[in-house]
Amino acid sequence: MATYFHSVFLFWSQGAQFCGHFSKSIGKRWATITIFILSFVSIFLYWIWIQKSVITDIVTTPSPKKPPGQVDFPLNCSNLNLTLTCPTTCPVTIEKEESSPVACPEYTRWIHEDLRPWQSTGITRDMVESGRVYANFRFVIVKGKAYVEKYKGAYQTRDVFTIWGILQLLRLYPGKVPDLELMFWCGDETVIKKRDHQGLKATSVPPVFHYCKDDETLDIVFPDWSFWGWPEVNIKPWGTTLEALKEGNKKIKWKDRKAYAFWKGNPYVSKKRVELMKCNVSNKNDWNVRLYIQDWEKETKQGFKNSKLEDQCTHRYKIYIEGYTWSVSEKYILACNSMTLLLIPQYHDFFTRSLVPMQHYWPIKITNNTCRDLELAVEWGNYHTDKAQDIGEAGSKFIQENLKMDFVYDYMFHLLSEYSKLLKFEPTIPLGAHEVCSETMACQEGSKFWRIKNFMVESMVKSPRNRLPCTMPPPL
Incomplete structure (x- = not known):
């Protein structure tokens, strides 16, 4: 850096002398223009020097050492022919420890x-x-x-x-x-x-x-399949999404969130969801519920700006309801720190059988009084904020700790x-x-x-x- 500033000083001093000697002949206007050019060139040279320094740091910084015995399996697309055959370079077996101290969920x-x-x-x-x-x-x-x-x-x-x-x-x-x-x-x-x-x-x-x-x-x-990504609706692989939801939870504290129950999705895949939409706020009723239709065709055209899951952790309560059968949305809803109002499902996936009602979620029966039951659940939560927050955070903790990709x-x-x-x-x-x-x-x-x-x-x-x-x- 000292060499650089010395060079710039000489460049500027010689330029100033040039302007001093020739200011009378070239005029003050042209001398000012010359000084402006000198300034621009100096800034440009400094930018080049910075880029060179950064690149040098990247090149010279040693990469982190791999754990002993770790073997990388890179994705090698360069040697594939038109038939896309599998390479033979990656081993099909590797020795490992004989036992694991980690207990499964x-x-x-x-x-x-x-x-x-x-x-x-x-x-x-x-x-x-x-x-x-x-x-x-x-x-x-x-x-x-x-x-x-x-x-x-x-x-x-x-x-x-x-x-x-x-x-x-x-x-x-x-x-x-x-x-x-x-x-x-x-x-x-x-x-x-x-x-x-x-x-x-x-x-x-x-x-x-x-x-x-x-x-x-x-x-x-x-x-x-969504654990590895759902490209049609731009839902990233679960490892990435889980981290995004963690950060999303930090944006708004639980007690600062909207004091309503939130749901957003496609209601037209089941009668249950169509009935749920009747609980939405209207001129006649307010069941403490805010329901939104997810238009995936519109979202696709707009680049999925309004469908980021981590941006939907804004209400104290979130609703889970099945689609045609179960819905992949359950893990995303539970991970949001909001108390999940779970409309008791008929179907289950591989992990939900370990969820405990009133510990990880608030159960809601699907009946003719579902809207009223949702309203009462929200009222209870707003009156017992500490308990409602505990249930929401317990459900989220279950997902964060027990549904990591390692355990999947x-x-x-x-x-x-x-x-x-x-x-x-x-x-x-x-x-x-x-x-x-x-x-x-x-x-x-x-x-x-x-x-x-x-x-x-x-x-x-x-x-x-x-x-x-x-x-x-x-x-x-």
Whole structure:
């Protein structure tokens, strides 16, 4: 820096002398212009010097050291040919510690319940094949590599990001996920009905993986696609969104938030939501509820400016209500520190079975008096602000601590491991299947693919974990 300022001083002094000698001949006006030019050049030289210093710092600053034994799995799109084949450079197995001191969240217990229909019979190949009529795709793991056989398209990119999520599990625990074959359904409605598998048929239940179930169905519950991103509505991968919600919670303190119950979404996917809209404020009634219709087509055109989830933590109370079946919105609503008014659902996903009413949320029955019940809940909360705030923060804490991506992956690992133990046949690669890996999915090009690719890169597991999955609790 001293050298720089010395150079600038000489530059200025010589320039001043030039102006002094020639001011009489060139005139004061031109001398002023010359001084202005000298000033501009000096500032420009200083900017160049700053840029050079910053670049030098970046180049010379050593990168942080990786933990001992950590191996990076970079996404390598440069060596792929037009058929997008998987590279062979990444190992399919890696040694890890033999035990984990971390206990899994309580909701992991439900894995045993979800697999109970096959505990006594095991799972035969015929059972798996019988699930084909329901499935969007078959997912196969053989010797650490993954293969997919597609049957029918799914809504938007649900199947794409579900497959992507399982591939990231394989990157996180290479060589640890056992061989298996499974059928996966990506729709909203549940498909394996208990009533269709009673008596003699109870020994031939098709094992079909899905995002939710209820008391009348036997679908095997699995984390939904939105944990890795929902590009069609610009909802980022869960790891990014969870951090954004943490910051969003800090913008407005709970007691400074609007003293109403808030909901925003698409009401036209279920009768329940249509009925809920009748509780909105009107000239006749104010049920302490503020409801807004989410127009995704309009939001898409406007660049999703008004649909950021972290900007919706502005009310003391937030409403959760199912869509056609369950809704992925539940985790976003619970994470907002607002007391969740949960309209008691029929369906559940993999983690909600561990939520406790009056501890993590306030339950609301769906009846003819739902509007009145919502009003009373808000009135109670505004009168008992400390207790209402505690419930809101407890629900948010549950999500922040128990639904981290580490635990989502561990749930997947234990579910697939327990499922594979039930298989009574050796998994093989189907004739119609093709190998899939992160490269075959994220290295595609095209104007319509850029957002999908960005979400994949953002949610990609970049290196294997240096410990085994959390310790699974015993059955209920």
